[in-house]
């Protein structure tokens with residue numbers, strides 16, 4: 117285990133444990149990234165961080181090590197709207213990876229077609245201020261309207277305190293919406309408190325809104341250590357993920373978020389993250405929905421495996 121320190125961020129874990137939890141056949145890692153390699157796919161000049169390189173061979177090796185069958189590779193802000201590394205990985209995957217791209221309003225129709233043919237099925241709108249500068253809502257609405265014609269969805273990444281001001285924009289989008297990392301709840305607040313109640317209202321009132329119950333390592337206050345055996349790792353995040361799985365079992369997804377950019381406190385062992393899954397989906401039926409049926413319906417609808 118352990119990691120090598122580079123620049124000001126932690127390198128991804130170089131020896132992930134083999135999870136105790138056995139992933140069901142066909143399981144999808146529905147949120148992960150490819151970074152560079154910087155020599156071949158330079159990072160965007162406007163980026164707000166520089167990650168360690170993390171290439172497709174390493175991603176696919178992790179997929180096989182953990183027991184996943186497929187990946188959904190999500191464009192990260194360090195590559196901005198240059199989706200070449202993501203496309204390269206999707207094309208190399210033999211149909212086992214789909215992509216979520218970042219595009220600007222200037223993107224040409226034939227570029228969108230090329231992205232679709234490579235396996236892209238969505239675009240990502242990022243509202244986390246430490247990651248991106250502001251983009252006018254009308255530009256995002258224009259992009260959403262164009263990609264809706266391709267059957268794509270919109271992935272959104274925002275912080276919980278920004279949901280009220282973003283509410284009208286999100287609820288105006290004409291596509292399926294997938295929220296990254298549960299909208300980053302403050303898990304020091306009660307799971308039945310007003311802030312998380314607003315997020316649950318968002319999903320309850322808008323059946324087109326899905327959510328990734330991911331990244332306990334980003335919101336936890338208790339950390340990765342499982343206390344005296346029976347307590348779950350990242351135990352303070354469990355109630356938040358669990359209540360979304362219970363209330364919206366057909367609209368949740370899961371992913372490793374490898375290679376875990378911008379983490380400073382610790383670098384999660386991806387095997388430990390997979391062992392988080394049974395804590396939040398206590399039945400095989402719920403695990404099948406979270407890991408196979410839901411991601412297949414969204415990213416491989418043609419396979420009929422949903």
Ligand SMILES: O=C(O)/C=C(\C=C(/O)C(=O)O)C(=O)O
Nearest residue numbers: 191192193194247373377378
């Ligand atoms: O990998 C994640 O999903 C989370 C982060 C980074 C990005 O999403 C990105 O750069 O696009 C983060 O919270 O720093």
